[in-house]
Amino acid sequence: VTKPALESPDDPQDLYLARGDDIPTWRPVNTGDVFAGVPLTIGGERAGRAMVLTHPCTMRTDGVRLVDRLLMAPVEPADPLPMWRGHYARMPLPELEPGQGHAADFDRIEPVASEALDPAARLAAMQPVGINLLLQQLVHYLTRVVIETSQFNVACGAGVAEVDLIEEWLEESLDGGADLDEAAVACHTWLRSIPEGSQASPQRRLNEPQQRAAVRREARAQVRAWLDA
Amino acid sequence: MTEHVWKTESSRPTGGQLITMETAPTQTRTDLTELREDFASLRDQTRLLHHDTTNGHQRVRRADIDQRAAEHGRRPLPEVLEDISAYGFSWREIARALGVSVPALRKWRLGEPATPKNRTRAGRLLAVCEYLTQNVPIIDDVASWFELPLVPDPAVTPLDLYADDREDLVLDYGEQQEPDPAAVLDRYDPDWRDRRSNFEVIVADDGLPTIQRRP
Numbered sequence: 207v208t209k210p211a212l213e214s215p216d217d218p219q220d221l222y223l224a225r226g227d228d229i230p231t232w233r234p235v236n237t238g239d240v241f242a243g244v245p246l247t248i249g250g251e252r253a254g255r256a257m258v259l260t261h262p263c264t265m266r267t268d269g270v271r272l273v274d275r276l277l278m279a280p281v282e283p284a285d286p287l288p289m290w291r292g293h294y295a296r297m298p299l300p301e302l303e304p305g306q307g308h309a310a311d312f313d314r315i316e317p318v319a320s321e322a323l324d325p326a327a328r329l330a331a332m333q334p335v336g337i338n339l340l341l342q343q344l345v346h347y348l349t350r351v352v353i354e355t356s357q358f359n360v361a362c363g364a365g366v367a368e369v370d371l372i373e374e375w376l377e378e379s380l381d382g383g384a385d386l387d388e389a390a391v392a393c394h395t396w397l398r399s400i401p402e403g404s405q406a407s408p409q410r411r412l413n414e415p416q417q418r419a420a421v422r423r424e425a426r427a428q429v430r431a432w433l434d435a
Numbered sequence: 436m437t438e439h440v441w442k443t444e445s446s447r448p449t450g451g452q453l454i455t456m457e458t459a460p461t462q463t464r465t466d467l468t469e470l471r472e473d474f475a476s477l478r479d480q481t482r483l484l485h486h487d488t489t490n491g492h493q494r495v496r497r498a499d500i501d502q503r504a505a506e507h508g509r510r511p512l513p514e515v516l517e518d519i520s521a522y523g524f525s526w527r528e529i530a531r532a533l534g535v536s537v538p539a540l541r542k543w544r545l546g547e548p549a550t551p552k553n554r555t556r557a558g559r560l561l562a563v564c565e566y567l568t569q570n571v572p573i574i575d576d577v578a579s580w581f582e583l584p585l586v587p588d589p590a591v592t593p594l595d596l597y598a599d600d601r602e603d604l605v606l607d608y609g610e611q612q613e614p615d616p617a618a619v620l621d622r623y624d625p626d627w628r629d630r631r632s633n634f635e636v637i638v639a640d641d642g643l644p645t646i647q648r649r650p
Contacts, residue, residue: 223527230541351632353646356632357632357634370527415583418523419522419582421575423523426521
């Protein structure tokens with residue numbers, strides 16, 4: 207008896223947080239992001255589309271700066287619909303561009319210098335459901351073990367919340383006329399600090415789902431205070 | 436052998452009357468039959484009363500939220516969205532609750548017009564948050580409550596229910612009209628138990644979450 211081993215989205219549109227020009231350039235790089243103009247080497251040197259595979263928890267050395275190299279998979283045009291069944295070396299990317307499906311190819315994963323990624327050349331950023339499906343596909347490709355996407359959703363929840371929070375902090379900072387790099391450092395410094403009278407940093411508190419709303423409220427107050435200062 | 440006698444303050448017991456059980460040397464079958472019928476009648480009446488009061492409460496609740504939502508629907512949309520955000524929701528969660536994309540939400544925040552339907556949805560989400568905050572003392576942080584799973588596995592949250600157009604379940608659970616999370620999930624997805632995983636998320640010794648097979 208055979209059955210589909212892996213999950214697929216109810217609606218392909220559910221995969222994407224935003225595509226193309228709708229992605230803010232200040233949004234931190236995250237797992238599942240697809241970039242154009244990525245310097246790839248396997249199969250010949252070229253600049254092509256590729257998807258970030260590095261896990262959210264391990265892609266930054268100090269919370270702000272990306273690690274030197276990110277694991278990426280080349281993304282090529284393909285008919286993604288049949289790939290949700292049995293094509294386990296591919297991550298289907300339907301409607302990555304209007305009217306054109308693509309797929310990320312796990313057979314040609316390679317490390318890419320993170321500094322080579324151009325924020326303005328980001329083609330897609332994933333919703334948590336897209337990241338969870340990608341991780342399920344990738345883990346299955348590497349190990350033939352099937353882990354429900356619900357578990358990835360729990361495991362990646364804090365990382366997703368942190369990326370959202372940083373994006374909002376940077377947006378507010380840019381609206382307030384601040385320098386992007388300074389705002390990123392200020393956000394990170396606050397995320398990792400342990401306030402007086404508290405046991406944990408805001409970053410650590412994001413691990414607890416019931417703490418996330420409070421951390422966001424505090425972050426909004428903090429960025430306003432930082433801008434006023 | 437000792438027999439039991441149900442004694443009440445009158446011959447026709449009601450829920451508000453004191454009912455005591457005493458032992459007595461004798462008891463006729465006729466007495467027991469009458470008592471059984473009395474209690475069956477009481478049970479049916481209380482069931483009907485419960486049904487009526489639940490329906491009445493839900494109608495009043497709906498009217499309350501409708502009224503709040505209508506008022507918010509007349510306000511500028513960016514203000515309404517800021518008020519929702521002030522509870523502590525992320526913009527991504529708000530977009531999900533409203534069934535729209537994050538870029539669309541960003542455009543509305545910047546003043547671009549939204550359809551009347553989407554304005555209504557935004558007003559309604561704010562109304563639900565206000566209602567729960569003001570009427571349910573145990574919910575002291577409504578955005579946090581929306582993010583907290585009903586059961587550990589599968590980790591379905593009130594936000595998931597709301598995004599799936601089950602405002603009724605969100606409110607019943609929030610107001611403890613249906614306090615049992617399993618019963619709420621039964622109404623949402625009768626097969627939810629089949630979605631439980633053989634894996635679990637733990638915190639590894641590097642402080643980061645890790646997925647492992649359940650022991």
